[in-house]
Amino acid sequence: MTQHPSPGADPRRHIEGELVDLLSGMHLLHQPDSRRLLVGKLRERLSDHGVNDYDNPRMQSIEIVRVCLLDLATLIEVLAFFEPAAAHLGPLHRLRHEIDAVELLTAEDWTELRPALSAHRPDSLGWLYQRATDHKTATPPSWCVSAWDVFVYLTGQNAPAHGLPPNMLFLVLLEYEVDRATARVIRERNRRQASLLDLTEDLDLRRARVNAGDRTPEPYVYLVIQVEPDLAPGSTVYTVSHYRQWQGAQGWHSRRHGQLTDVAHADLESTVERIVHQMEIEWSDRRADVAVELVLPVELLNEDVAWWRKEPASAHLEQKVLAMDYPVVVRSLNRLRQPEWHRAWRRRWEHLQAEPAHSRLFRSRPDGAAYLTRLEAELTADPRWSTLLLSAAPTPGNPLGFKEVMTALRAGLPVIVWHRTRPSDTEFWEEIRDMTADGRIARLPVHARQARLDALALEPHADRHSGRHLVVLWDDPDRTPELHPPGDRLGRPA
Incomplete structure (x- = not known):
């Protein structure tokens, strides 16, 4: 696997590198006929942006990422058309939402929070998502398999008129589901964000409620x-x-x-x-x-x-x-x-x-x-x-x-x-x-x-x-x- 720059230093370059690795590993890119069909379908969908042909799968992947980096939704739709059950689609969804979140997250989110949450896949993930979204939907998207996936998916979603944004509330709830080191990263991260957004009082109130027992899910x-x-x-x-x-x-x-x-x-x-x-x-x-x-x-x-x-x-x-x-x-x-x-x-x-x-x-x-x-x-x-x-x-x-x-x-x-x-x-x-x-x-x-x-x-x-x-x-x-x-x-x- 190619070594990529630290996501904290330049999240976009890190995401680009992951995207290239994922695409170049797909069977679709290694067969000349299917590769040509894929490029042709992308040209149809991206009429204003040409996609050049390359015989080398990795070079073709780099070209596709160059053109599609800011329109990963279209890339995912086209890939799903060819391989609807491809294992790569889940990580691609996550990378798409990471690109959308680049301007909304801090360097510490990428360097500290991302590795900590990516390692956690608690059984309660669905319930935590429900609570963080005020139960507006019953379950997170199927590609959300780690706490980081859910956090990134919630980043940028509309916050309520009063109270914490969904991604912050998710972290408040998650704090009680993870180990001490990760809980400390979560607390420090939320404290910084609450101070920037003038939500320290809301954060303290919500943490107190959760600490008092307001976290028991309907099983x-x-x-x-x-x-x-x-x-x-x-x-x-x-x-x-x-x-x-x-x-x-x-x-x-x-x-x-x-x-x-x-x-x-x-x-x-x-x-x-x-x-x-x-x-x-x-x-x-x-x-x-x-x-x-x-x-x-x-x-x-x-x-x-x-x-x-x-x-x-x-x-x-x-x-x-x-x-x-x-x-x-x-x-x-x-x-x-x-x-x-x-x-x-x-x-x-x-x-x-x-x-x-x-x-x-x-x-x-x-x-x-x-x-x-x-x-x-x-x-x-x-x-x-x-x-x-x-x-x-x-x-x-x-x-x-x-x-x-x-x-x-x-x-x-x-x-x-x-x-x-x-x-x-x-x-x-x-x-x-x-x-x-x-x-x-x-x-x-x-x-x-x-x-x-x-x-x-x-x-x-x-x-x-x-x-x-x-x-x-x-x-x-x-x-x-x-x-x-x-x-x-x-x-x-x-």
Whole structure:
């Protein structure tokens, strides 16, 4: 590799050198025919700037950089036309944004910050980007793989009317994710910039807030799949809508990404499989964990959704189920369609979130004809009841299970738990009590996922573990699918 001047001494010369190295290493430049086609396409796109022909790949690269240095966006578009999956495109995007940032960054940024941040690729990079941009977009561009990439991409983006520019805020948040030496470089850099921009007070305030704990990310983004029965007389089909949700500065964002009608009951599993497959492709560059939720009518709540197929078996792989990769919970479509029940629901959810250690688990034990009335009275009397353990699963053979579910929903309980295949005995009660005690209720979907993984580890004897048939209804009233009016829900990417 050619030695380039220090980027602090002359960032443009350093970037030029990197560009030449990258281009001359591309297979495209080493084949005479493809090199001529590339030069011809560049001439078409850069009609005011001729690109001379050279037989030597490095000389051709130097010529291309000479012409395109200030229009790298066009160069990248042309290269992507020839090699859309080229590994060089990511670094080229970064160099393009470095050129744009040359006048905005100091010599110290290039000599001290650049090497320090280029070495850091924290798992929280996506969340840090979201916070720095006030959650205006869900994820940074896919080429942003290091902290330096994100910093350069944010440099020059519009700052808010009051407060720190996005690249400075990104560094404030990043300071708590890196080693001491890099944190010191970040602090000194931000202090210099804040003094120049008269933002020292804003910087101190933001650092104090972050230091006090204002940096905990929402750990999940959500794929929410809603299954709604067709209400036409005699109909046995469903409409399946799917949403993507992530937390923003002003609350939750929810976008509908598709809707399928006339889906038969037998096709629900394969429909969900296709939706999950599509999500994994489109969210392949997201760093946050994904949770899957199914909003179901009461008659479908006992479907074995956590064990629905994610990927089919192949020649060398076993089938994979949703429970292997995600926390999977069900939610209530019936309550979503009963707005008069929402106030009680919201109040209990808020109490659960504020004081999870004081949240209470109620075990349903039917004892007579008036049991459901007594059950609802007991639940209503104490706002600390957040979770109901059903006496048995809601199935056509056990209509009482449906009534227990609906009673808990009307009373506002956000969490309902049951065993899919057998009544809730003492052993299962104790397991659920352990999962929800001492504030653990706040992470019940995660504990349920671990129980399912424990069951999967016992295959082919998974049925022996209660995690195989554990169902969790986990219903957040602040994160319903239909957060926006109909005209704002169609086909918008997360």
